[in-house]
Every structure is written in structure tokens, then in C-alpha cells.
Amino acid sequence: MSQLRAEDIYPVLRDYVARELLHGEDAGLTADTPLLEWGVIDSLSLAELLAFIEQRFSIQMAEEEVTPEHFQTLGALSELLARLSRAHA
Amino acid sequence: MARGLLALGLRRGDRVALWHEKSWRIVAAMQGALRAGMPYVPIDPQTPPERARQMLRDCGAAVVVTGRERAERLGQDLGPLAFITLEGAPRSDLPGLGWEALRSLAGPVPARAGQPDDLAYVLYTSGSTGRPRGVCLSHRNALAFVRWWARELGLSPADRVANHAPFSFDLSVFDLYASFLAGACVCLLPEAAAIVPGRVVDFLLREGITIWYSVPSALRLLLEHGPLMEMPPAALRWRALLFAGEVFPIKYVRQLRRRWPETRLLNLYGPTETNVCAFHEATGEIPEDRIEPLPIGRACSGDRIWAVRADGVPVGPGEDGELWVEGPTVMLGYYGQSPQAGRAYATGDLVRVLPGGEFLFLGRRDDMVKVRGYRIELAEVEAALLVHPAIRDAAVVAVGEGPAGRLVAFVEAREAPPPLLALKQHLATHLPRYMIIDDARYLPALPRTATGKVDRLQLRRLWMEENDTKTHAVEEVKTR
Secondary structure, three states: OOOOHHHHHHHHHHHHHHHHHHHEEEEEEEEOOOOOOOOOOOOOOOHHHHHHHHHHOOOOOHHHHHOOOHOHHHHHHHHHHHHHHHHHO | OOHHHHOOOOOOOOOOOEEOOOOHHHHHHHHHHOOOOOOEEEEOOOOOHHHHHHHHHHHOEEEEEHHHHHHHHOOOOOOEEEEOOOOOOOOOOEEEEEEHHHHHOOOOOOOOOOOOEEEEEEEEEEOOOOOOOOEEHHHHHHHHHHHHHHHHHOOOOOOOOEEOOOOOHHHHHHHHHHHHHHHOOOEEEOOOHHOOHHHHHHHHHHOOOOOOEEEEEHHHHHHHHOOHHOHHHHHHHOOOEEEEEEOOOHHHHHHHHHOOOEEEEEEEOOHHHHHHOEEEEOOOOOOOOOOOOOOEEEEOOOEEEEEEEOOOOOOOOEEEEEEEEEOOOOEEEOOOOOOHHHHHEHHHHHHEEEOOOOOOEEOOOOOEEEEEEEEEHHHHHHHHHHHOOOEEEEEEEEOOOOHHOOEEEEEEOOOOOOHHHHHHHHHHHHOOOOOOEEEEEEOOOOOOOOOOOOOOHHHHHHHHHHHHHHHHHHHHHHHH
């Protein structure tokens, strides 16, 4: 699998969150929006987001990587996925 | 911990607030407070500071046990509040003790203070007046329930009890105190792990959990998204699954029964105000064609329950009414209101009396809803929305069920309607996360009934129509 860069991952994740979790309303959604704190992501949507990541990027996150810090913002998540993709490549 | 509380000059009856992630240190704080005869007030770690302040003021807390960062965020504007920080020491300008200072306190363990009818803890629930409300429970209230359940389950030192619920949620009272009573081991599932099904299953295996107690939504998340169903059933040692807080659709109960036929499945019932006052055990095979959910069941914990009609007349088998509870587990009252110990409590839950004398939950008689097992007063979410300067009026409805339960706001805007994310950001400063709306719709005017009340039924209908259309559209695309 080719290596992914955070700047390529971010727009895909942003598009997913806007479409699936904000019902298409992406106004104000940035790499720094606190997703957990503002109730954008909850336990069910987290499970669905993980499934999306696995399917879209072929990256399986280890359980211990699924932590609130990594899902706090789209920026943090994109960085993590880019790191994982480098490690797996 | 008890020494520390006394060293800070606190006395029996003073309230000890706890605002921290789950850890054994916070459990020690609960124990220390009880030892010193002081009730504790657990605040969910995700509570925004504004709301935490509101609770601290409401119960007149004398000390808050927390982390250094939260202590600083609360600051000093809360009167004589002292701080105990569980990591490091409080900032030098804040009164209080750090963990190391606490550990270095010498002297005998303070004598046990307090009586069975003293306040043991205060649990804040969503309030219909738009503010959180503190439910006051005594040692006797908690013990009546915990003793009954430890006996019913035959809890022993061989058991390993999972603690899934936050300490601010009454399910945790069973986890902690039934375990202590029986000498069982209680295993804390950290908040961060509880939202990831794979990590929960790891926890179940690693800790060899024998007793699990949670809201049904948590079990559903495991059944639908975790590796739970792919594992050999014998890998899990759970011998009893307890669930409470919302209706558990029967198909999931059937799934659990088939997979783990030897595991007891217990549906517990009871608002925070009464602890668990009723239960039903699912026994035997659950037929494929059964659709009705498990009943609330019959009374337990030494309580008496019955249903009454709107005119106060008790109802019999086949009839519907509101459920009332009386007995040793019923709360002392709400914080700041005159105590009502010994009085019967009207739950607001509508039930049907079944032929065998058990009770079946039908719905609520007011605007309280359960979303993902959390109890939410819609008025409280609406009150928080109305604080936003761009909002003239708002009504919130709950849609969906189980883990897919959602809060939708219908809003009349005063000016340019704020985007959904802005509403979420606004609510996040006033409400816990589980009360933040999932979606919003702007209307020129909220629909009203003939009496001028917001017509929630109409709002739910609007929502369903819109979403039916969406579902149809998706299906159309798929079939093309």
C-alpha cells in the first residue's frame, strides 16, 4: 500500500464527518474542531468512523490507538493515520 | 483521604465534590468522604466547567477532588471551596492539598462517622426546570439495594465485577458497593475505553469479568460493532448480565441468550430517585416471533411498587397507570428541597399491569427522554439553546432508539440561523456531551397545540416524514 499524507487524508475525513455526522452542514468544520467535546462524535459514530477508515484507507487501527486524543480533532486523526500508513508501508 | 478532609477543616455533613476521570484514587476519595461522615457528589469528568460550577454552588460543596488543570479552570470564585488534586499539588494561590501532601498526613485513621440515614451521596440528573437537580440518597437507601442484589446474585470474592457506568450515574453504586460488600473485585473500565467495542471486549477477557452491569445501548454496541460475537462463547466468564436505564429490544436479549445460555439476563428498573426497585429475569428460550420487550418486572430491594390511574385509583391486571415506588431505597429528596424520606415516589413512568402481576413499561407522562441510556429533560436542552442570542425559541425531540438515539432541535431564529456546529459548540459550554443535539432544523414558527404548547408530536412527524423521504431516495438510487 502506498504511503498516505495527512493533507490527503484530511479532506476525505472532513467530507465523511460533514456528510454522515453533520448532515451535510460543514460550516465551521476545520482540522481543529473539537469533535468529542462538541458532541460531533459519540460511541456509535466512532465505531462507524473506524469501519470507514478501515475500508477507505485499508488501515486497521490497533485498539490501543483508538484513544480520545487521536479522535479529538480531524487534524490529529489525519496525522495518526498518515503515521500508521508509513509504518505499514 | 479522610484525614485530608478533616485536615482541611471539613466536618461531618460537608459535601465533597468529585470531578475526575475514573481511577482508584477517586474511589479512595469516596471511601474517605464516607468514613469521615461526608456525602460525596460525583460530577461526570466530561461536564463543562460552567455546569460543574452550577452543581458545586447548588450543593454548597466544601471541597472538590479533581485534577490540577480542572482546579485552575474552576478558579477561586466559588467561595470557601478547597481543592484536593489527585496528581501534583493545587496551584499555590488555591487552598487545598495535593496527592503527596495527602499521603504524608500522619495520625490514626479517623473513626467512622455518620448514621444510616445521613446523606451518603448526591447524584445530579437532568432537571425539568432547565437546571440539573441533585438526588439525595442515604446510606440506608444505597445499602438496601446493594445488599438485596449481592444476595440475589450470590456475589462472592470469586467474582470480578465490571464497572462500566461513570460514577455520576447510579449504576456504578451497584458495581462499587455490592463488590465491597461481597469482597468481590471491581474492575474499572476507563471512560476512554468504554466507547471502543474492541477495547471493551479486551477488558472483559483480560479481567475475567463475571458480572456486567450497563445500559442496554452499551451491550448493543458490543453486539453490533465489536468482536464479541466472533469469539468462542466460553472465552467469556460472565455469569450475569444486568441492564437498566432504557428498553432493551428483545432481539438482542435473544442473541445473548442463544450465545450464552447459562448466563443470567436481568432487566433492572429504577430511576435515580429510587435505586433499583424492580427487575425481571429473562429465563428460557426467547421465541423468534416474540417482539414485546422484557417487562420492568416485580418489586425488589424491599420496596413496594404499584400503578395508579390519573385520578389516584390503583389499577389492576390489564390496566395502565403511573408507577409509584415506596420503600427503603427511595431517596431522601432533591438537594435544597425539604426532605421527603419515607414518602412514596411517583416515577412519571406509565406502565401496564400484566396478568401475572408484573409491570410493563409503556412510556413517559412528561418530556423526559432516554437517549443512549442517559436520562434527559428536554426542557434543559431547550433552556441551554435559548441562551444563544440568535435563537428566539426552540423545542427538542428525541428520535431513534438504542445507540442510534438522537436529539433533534427545532429552532426559531431571531437573525441569521447559526450552523449546526455553532449550536453544538454553544451547547458544549452548558451541557454534558450526551445532551448536545445531533441535528437542527429551522422553522419560521414552532407548531403549537390548541393550548399554545409546542406540538412535539407534530415535530416528530415532520422529522419522520423528512427521513422517510431520505430513506426512499437512497433505496431508489440503490435499485437503479
